Amino acid sequence: MEEHLRCQMQEIGPPCQIPPTVLNMILAPDTEREKEGVVYSHSSINGCHRRTVLSKDHDYFLDVGAEYKKVRGTIFHNGISSEPAPPGTLGVVRELRMSAPINTKFGTVDFKGKPDEVVLLRMEEYIQVDGTLPVKHRLHVKITDIKTTGEIGHDLIAADKTHVEQVNSYAWLVKRFLPAWISKQAALWAGGWEVEGKDLEHLYLNRGVVLPQIDEVVVDELSIVYIAMDKPRTFTSLGFLEAKGKMKGEMRDGHWRRDVPNAWETLELEPVHEFGTKFVESLIRKGIESQIESGTLLAPPLVGDKARLMCGSCPVRQQCCSIGKQEGYDMTEQRCIDEQE
Numbered sequence: 001m002e003e004h005l006r007c008q009m010q011e012i013g014p015p016c017q018i019p020p021t022v023l024n025m026i027l028a029p030d031t032e033r034e035k036e037g038v039v040y041s042h043s044s045i046n047g048c049h050r051r052t053v054l055s056k057d058h059d060y061f062l063d064v065g066a067e068y069k070k071v072r073g074t075i076f077h078n079g080i081s082s083e084p085a086p087p088g089t090l091g092v093v094r095e096l097r098m099s100a101p102i103n104t105k106f107g108t109v110d111f112k113g114k115p116d117e118v119v120l121l122r123m124e125e126y127i128q129v130d131g132t133l134p135v136k137h138r139l140h141v142k143i144t145d146i147k148t149t150g151e152i153g154h155d156l157i158a159a160d161k162t163h164v165e166q167v168n169s170y171a172w173l174v175k176r177f178l179p180a181w182i183s184k185q186a187a188l189w190a191g192g193w194e195v196e197g198k199d200l201e202h203l204y205l206n207r208g209v210v211l212p213q214i215d216e217v218v219v220d221e222l223s224i225v226y227i228a229m230d231k232p233r234t235f236t237s238l239g240f241l242e243a244k245g246k247m248k249g250e251m252r253d254g255h256w257r258r259d260v261p262n263a264w265e266t267l268e269l270e271p272v273h274e275f276g277t278k279f280v281e282s283l284i285r286k287g288i289e290s291q292i293e294s295g296t297l298l299a300p301p302l303v304g305d306k307a308r309l310m311c312g313s314c315p316v317r318q319q320c321c322s323i324g325k326q327e328g329y330d331m332t333e334q335r336c337i338d339e340q341e
């Protein structure tokens with residue numbers, strides 16, 4: 001009888017209504033990062049260091065419903081990870097884990113990141129100013145970061161600050177990592193420098209493209225694209241973009257009537273801010289150093305926007321609250337359970 005009930009449970013799925021395949025992804029969200037040895041990344045340095053430490057030291061329950069949104073993004077990214085290169089470009093690098101060393105006060109560590117899409121726009125040849133050969137190759141690229149979201153409102157007229165920092169950290173990585181990686185991939189595949197119309201792992205080239213050895217990568221554009229079920233919205237470092245706002249209309253005879261033909265207000269979308277290299281590097285360095293410090297000294301509770309975004313679904317919120325109160329912190333922003341009741 002018991003066995004019969006268990007079989008029935010498997011047929012109808014778990015009570016949370018999340019399909020078992022997706023549930024597995026929620027329960028082991030870091031499998032891939034662990035396999036690829038990711039310790040320092042944009043998400044690790046921008047997450048809550050206090051949570052990382054508390055979740056190692058305490059048992060907790062995971063709210064699978066709250067974690068679902070994160071996995072939704074992973075599923076979307078997996079879906080487009082092997083799409084061919086956009087037409088009119090040389091090729092594209094998709095979902096490649098990149099790594100570059102960075103100095104910190106604790107020594108040199110590897111910072112890692114996985115840009116969704118690096119489009120290879122064009123190649124430029126140059127020689128040293130003194131005219132010495134050989135001819136070198138500079139590859140121009142565009143980096144796009146895609147964010148899935150529940151809905152895109154008329155108030156989304158600028159990319160989120162954290163997402164702007166993230167795409168800038170990818171630009172820092174791409175410039176350091178990509179020249180050697182592309183050159184190596186091309187050589188491995190062709191036994192020379194020729195790769196024509198072939199798909200390498202993570203690298204998709206358009207037909208007729210022949211890659212030389214790359215000496216330098218220049219990032220021409222940063223783009224952040226929000227994707228909801230009904231529409232996308234794009235922000236770019238190249239300048240302002242426009243999107244459809246509210247539908248235009250007027251009140252007539254006590255009823256709101258849309259304009260005929262249909263017309264919409266215009267939303268002006270702010271450009272993605274491109275950070276200077278030194279500034280990005282200092283952000284990454286500072287983030288890594290505070291992540292390392294949190295291993296020996298419990299980090300303080302989050303405040304402001306970060307607290308608003310992360311504390312509500314934090315699985316160790318209860319532990320954070322009771323320890324925080326003993327430490328003498330103001331825990332208002334954590335909305336501790338006993339204060340909610």
Ligand code: SF4
Pocket residue numbers: 048049050051054300301302307310311314315316317320321334
């Ligand atoms: S409740 Fe907020 S501050 Fe506390 S550990 Fe969780 S995310 Fe961090």
